[in-house]
Amino acid sequence: MPRAQFMLLFLVSIAMLVAQSGCAHFAREQLYAPPVGPIAMPEWDGAAPQRVSVTTEDGLGLAGLYWPATNGNQDIILVLHGRRDNAGRMAGYVQRIAASGRGVLVASYRGFNDNPGSPTEAGLVADARAFFRFAREQAGSNADVYVFGHSLGGAVAIQLAAREELAGVITLATFSDLDEAAPYFSEIFIPDSWASIATLGRVTEPILFIHGADDDYVEPAHSRRLYATSCSLAALAIIAGVRHRPNIRLVEPLLVGWIDALENSQGREISIEGTASWESKDACATR
Template structure:
């Protein structure tokens, strides 16, 4: 059972930018954090452990961690979208624990009870800190990245900068401005340019997208696929919206990653 109590609505992705510019900086509306005091979740199994990571600019951030079981060398670092906080992300990401895999749920500056103010550069620095934490926790583990919505941009940017065992996004856009209402686009300063990032991604990458996503047009994922290389696999989630629960697809995500790792260069995995 999942219970979430919010004092104010935290809308997903760039519906937040729909307000006119005179209502305040549009960039402030890109980020919609919710304090932990306004969040209550009930996990299916054992709750994750609280865990901290320190950024290069000295911020102590809190996330959540399910360690991998004995003999498992896989950890997925999860980056949430523009709303809520790491507890909601942990509830959503819990199915990725399937098979005893480790799940490290990252969070950002200004989200939950974390210090700082979110920004594009700040989120990238936060992601680097969480990836370093994952490697510190389990040296030699195979590290995967999963990003939802805005977190997809964070995951793709990290994959463009460094090597990982695999990466997956859900509900990713092409560029932040592309996902905003036309009138708001001139006022958005953040880039979050996934078209540029994905062209530099060399690891196996899965682009999951709901066919009825009303927040990010499914045509955007087609453009992302075209901008990437043969390592990119697009997976259409039939009838799905912006977020599609992972309960029934987490196993398939891991199977796709592992199959792609095992393939010889030039081969292409078959989507489930």
């Protein structure tokens, strides 16, 4: 190949790599779209949560909100919010869960609000692991840590469960495919995969998949696919009249009831009242 032709091909290749890198950055911005500014605090129905901070393995300090356990129950539920959401708004949603007596820790992510860093799949998983370590320390050796994730937070929760030992996983309105969460065809350029279907093969914890029957942003078929793929002790609840936004008034009885049933070794025997369909299955025989 003539030298001039080789140099032209080399320069075109470099330009394409730079363009792809720029597209990846833009695509990630579109996918995560993190809110900016300080975390806005909602009105609290009861006691306000404590402000806490964790440090990730790569040295980032992240803010969170924490209700310590009460009534002698030292279990903690780690809460992971969705894209375009924040820890303050999610804490407003889940504050009623703290009334169950378990501790509730609401995490935040890098690049969201005033947190340092930029969001990526590996980064968000690292953030969740940092909050898990905090929860594990607070719970002590005789208590359990559960994780509850909404939408993108559910995908983070599945990745966390494949890496840490949890007592159980609850997802709400979570996608099974990245293209459901990535707007404007940006998934073509995003190096993040969020391969929840594949990751479930490494998850052994019990899982509860919850989805609103009227969710037209992430359709219930996604939770059905996740449930069908799971090889853990698993349950699927589809709630009529619920859309994508976390309706904790309806979700909280399912979530708390399922955890109570698990701790009494009755994970498949929970009874559901109201307008929710319910199905459950045992772990695969190979486990």
